[in-house]
Amino acid sequence: MGNRSKIPDIVIGRLPIYLRALTFMEAKGQEITSSQELGDKLGISSAQIRKDLSHFGEFGKQGTGYHVDFLKQQLRRILKIDCEWEIVMIGAGDLGRALAHYGGLSERGFRITAIFDKDPAKQGQKLGACVVQDTRHMAEVIKAKGYKIAAIVVPASAAQAVVDICIKAGIKAFLNYAPITLSVPPDIHVQYIDPVAHLQRMTFYL
Amino acid sequence: MGNRSKIPDIVIGRLPIYLRALTFMEAKGQEITSSQELGDKLGISSAQIRKDLSHFGEFGKQGTGYHVDFLKQQLRRILKIDCEWEIVMIGAGDLGRALAHYGGLSERGFRITAIFDKDPAKQGQKLGACVVQDTRHMAEVIKAKGYKIAAIVVPASAAQAVVDICIKAGIKAFLNYAPITLSVPPDIHVQYIDPVAHLQRMTFYL
DNA sequence: TAGATTGTTAATCGATTAACAATC
DNA sequence: TAGATTGTTAATCGATTAACAATC
Numbered sequence: 001m002g003n004r005s006k007i008p009d010i011v012i013g014r015l016p017i018y019l020r021a022l023t024f025m026e027a028k029g030q031e032i033t034s035s036q037e038l039g040d041k042l043g044i045s046s047a048q049i050r051k052d053l054s055h056f057g058e059f060g061k062q063g064t065g066y067h068v069d070f071l072k073q074q075l076r077r078i079l080k081i082d083c084e085w086e087i088v089m090i091g092a093g094d095l096g097r098a099l100a101h102y103g104g105l106s107e108r109g110f111r112i113t114a115i116f117d118k119d120p121a122k123q124g125q126k127l128g129a130c131v132v133q134d135t136r137h138m139a140e141v142i143k144a145k146g147y148k149i150a151a152i153v154v155p156a157s158a159a160q161a162v163v164d165i166c167i168k169a170g171i172k173a174f175l176n177y178a179p180i181t182l183s184v185p186p187d188i189h190v191q192y193i194d195p196v197a198h199l200q201r202m203t204f205y206l
Numbered sequence: 207m208g209n210r211s212k213i214p215d216i217v218i219g220r221l222p223i224y225l226r227a228l229t230f231m232e233a234k235g236q237e238i239t240s241s242q243e244l245g246d247k248l249g250i251s252s253a254q255i256r257k258d259l260s261h262f263g264e265f266g267k268q269g270t271g272y273h274v275d276f277l278k279q280q281l282r283r284i285l286k287i288d289c290e291w292e293i294v295m296i297g298a299g300d301l302g303r304a305l306a307h308y309g310g311l312s313e314r315g316f317r318i319t320a321i322f323d324k325d326p327a328k329q330g331q332k333l334g335a336c337v338v339q340d341t342r343h344m345a346e347v348i349k350a351k352g353y354k355i356a357a358i359v360v361p362a363s364a365a366q367a368v369v370d371i372c373i374k375a376g377i378k379a380f381l382n383y384a385p386i387t388l389s390v391p392p393d394i395h396v397q398y399i400d401p402v403a404h405l406q407r408m409t410f411y412l
Numbered sequence: 413t414a415g416a417t418t419g420t421t422a423a424t425c426g427a428t429t430a431a432c433a434a435t436c
Numbered sequence: 437t438a439g440a441t442t443g444t445t446a447a448t449c450g451a452t453t454a455a456c457a458a459t460c
Contacts, residue, residue: 012407016400020385047455048452050420062458099401105401181223196222196314196316200287203286206378240441257428269441269442
């Protein structure tokens with residue numbers, strides 16, 4: 001049985017990738033897979049997949065492999081996405097609007113249920129299922145509803161200030177689209193999405 | 207002097223982060239920095255920053271540190287972003303439209319100059335500076351203009367087929383927004399952007 | 413049973429860090 | 437000069453892989 005006491009973050013980062021592949025297999029009607037097959041599909045060694053999973057328990061059968069549906073449900077449980085998560089979004093510019101309209105979020109268990117912008121022209125607008133509210137009410141709403149995750153979709157120059165307020169109000173995890181490294185206490189999680197950084201990484205090899 | 211023969215990919219991945227921090231410092235008017243200061247800002251050890259940079263040359267002065275502008279230009283040269291890169295985008299849905307309108311791309315040297323979609327209703331539409339074209343002409347245009355980078359913004363179910371066509375036409379690097387692991391030859395580079403995978407990684411810790 | 417594949421151990425590989433001579 | 441900081445080496449740390457007994 002896996003020892004959960006000290007699981008490397010890099011392992012956690014691979015679980016959503018495994019989950020994505022399992023979801024794809026399930027959609028095709030495939031019922032069984034193996035670490036070998038998963039690894040081939042993902043460009044990861046089979047040993048690594050077995051090692052990663054072993055941190056959390058024993059999910060397979062020798063000689064057979066893994067039940068796609070069972071392993072998928074286990075990963076969802078481990079990642080705590082066997083429920084729906086509500087997200088607060090700050091910023092209602094082009095990118096914010098795209099994120100609010102992106103169906104992939106809610107399909108996969110994440111719903112944006114509050115949106116804030118400091119621009120009065122945007123306040124009151126309907127965006128997806130929400131009405132854009134004044135940033136001044138942000139802390140209050142986060143506290144009242146107990147939001148834990150925030151998507152930061154404001155300009156880089158405003159991001160740190162917004163994040164500081166969110167943390168004070170109780171946010172524990174940020175999905176940050178602003179192209180800036182945020183300064184946060186060690187118990188706060190940040191994931192960065194910066195397409196330009198990805199592009200710059202690839203041009204090196206061209 | 208650095209030995210460029212075998213630079214770890216993980217080092218390349220940090221260079222855009224360093225560049226982002228330097229750009230921020232430059233905007234503030236700061237002329238000098240040190241590995242210590244950069245590391246503090248980015249949550250990275252100063253030793254790692256010096257080691258990373260040492261792969262490419264000697265850019266600092268003992269006792270002083272680094273000239274922000276000089277180091278920035280060197281990183282731009284190393285990453286090959288001291289010129290403008292043209293990108294072809296496939297998919298003109300919500301996300302594609304947001305990407306086409308995202309000013310951050312062209313600000314930082316990447317321009318989307320061709321857009322394709324297989325939906326006739328979208329063809330002919332103006333999106334940013336481009337007119338959406340029929341996917342059937344994609345290979346032809348990629349070859350004629352010599353595009354090397356493609357942004358994939360089609361549904362997951364269509365992504366692999368689109369990528370296969372792009373590779374045949376000469377694309378070497380993909381920025382992939384479809385939530386699926388692509389199968390590509392070893393000389394082709396792929397960077398993945400999947401906000402849901404990032405969110406799933408964070409909920410583990412909540 | 414024979415063949416296949418798991419979970420786990422030990423070995424290998426690679427990345428990070430500490431330390432310091434060099435020197436601005 | 438004295439203080440600060442680089443670039444680099446060697447030591448440490450952690451992640452990946454190979455191999456295999458267990459067993460379905």
